[in-house]
Amino acid sequence: MHTIIDLLKRDIGKASSVGGIVDAAHDVARRAGFDAMIYDFSPVATTPEGTLVIPSHLSHREAPADMRQLWCEQKYHQHDPVQQIALKTSAPFVWSYRQNGRHTALASHLKKEHEPVTAYLHDTNLTCGITVPLHRSTGGFATFTVIQKDAGPSFIRDTRDVLQSVGLMGQIMHDAALPHLATDQTQATIAALTPREAECLHLSAQGHTAKEIADQIGRSVPTATLHLKSATAKLRARNRAHAVALALHYRLIEL
Template sequence: MRGETAARLAVHDSGHRGAAAFEPAFGQLYDDVRQLGFDALIYDYTPVPRSLEGELITPSLLRTRNVPDDMVSLWCQSGYYQVDPVQIHALDSCAPFTWSYCRPENTSLRRVLNEQHRPVSHYMQNHNMRCGVTVPLHLPKGGFVTVTAIHTGLDTDNEIETVLARIGLLAHTFQEHVFPLFDEAWYHCRHVHLSPREQECLAWSAEGLTAKEIARKLHRSLATVNLHLNNAARKLGASNRVQAVVRAMHYRLL
């Protein structure tokens, strides 16, 4: 069953002003892509697209229109996003591209599609979302967006090619308009979560302060500071504090 799922997010942000401001613009984008013959629309944003291990990071912002009711939860909670061949190809691309699960050999999917992508491929075909266009947008400070317009027709590959440039222009224009409307919470990578005190201690460590110096600056005991630094390193998968700082910077936690 399909529904209007624009209010859904990968994060709980429905009460934020950014979400309310974003909605009208996203609704207009959906109307625009429908006029070009598409039936569904997906927008996602992640401030840090890959983990240090190379795995795709689940978006902090996800908006959809006219997709199956379970799609958001599958992509954001069941690991489908990490094995989505369209997203994998998009991250290594700069230009809009077409994709098709019916005839992948004729589209960009021929370069990436393999056995590990079978859950996504089956899902998309079973729900009649067999082809479409994706526009990758590499943003300032390392953020990443994809805008994906989906066509449910069977023999529409050639038709999609004719509107590729127009979809690309729509996506870039939309992103330029909505970027200033982003809620502050959307800029935070959710791959790793540090407490405010852990971040503070690690930030001072990045400035070159020792644990003793951090303890004096924060008016906390040395044992407490060491606990925060060790917890941060553990969460980041770091073997020492220097590595913890490097990893925290990758995830934009400092």
């Protein structure tokens, strides 16, 4: 497996885009005995209430074309038990939807809310895999998943032998892909604040009044207030303080 890791580093080093990096990682995953691969990234892991944030980037290889639409637009991602487990651990783990996840991380975890995801993965033969959680100190959250289709009865035993190496593969791929993600994919998509709205919220977070904010941005108090109200509305916040809290949580501003 060390040869596979060396091969991954070499091939990723030749790639100049996220797509190229994903292709290189998928090629190496296939050499390691896996068929499909999925990589997703969210600049913020959860909402303030603890719900998974829909990924700003999702790439997959040898998975159905409608997966992106289901996971991102129909929000299957928020009800994906593998993602829910990944959120709470930093260690790579083996999972299987067969026999209700018996002997894997899914055991005793599957619930009624997971049924649409479970049914889809059974229908598409994506029932057995390894997921690598990738938590960043800045709050970003990604997962790297490899899947073996038509996995045999020894899948769980066999894949545990390569768990550490797959974890290293995921880390290498993620570190290479992150700098290539578009700016709008590395920022939370909850609201598209203008630079001026973000600036006004940032000043508000520092404790400045509307008048002080107006003085700092060189505009009138009504204009500064308008920017703050617009940001509050975009964030669907109850008030200015709530807007500041949300902007900080989603890293739209920083103190």
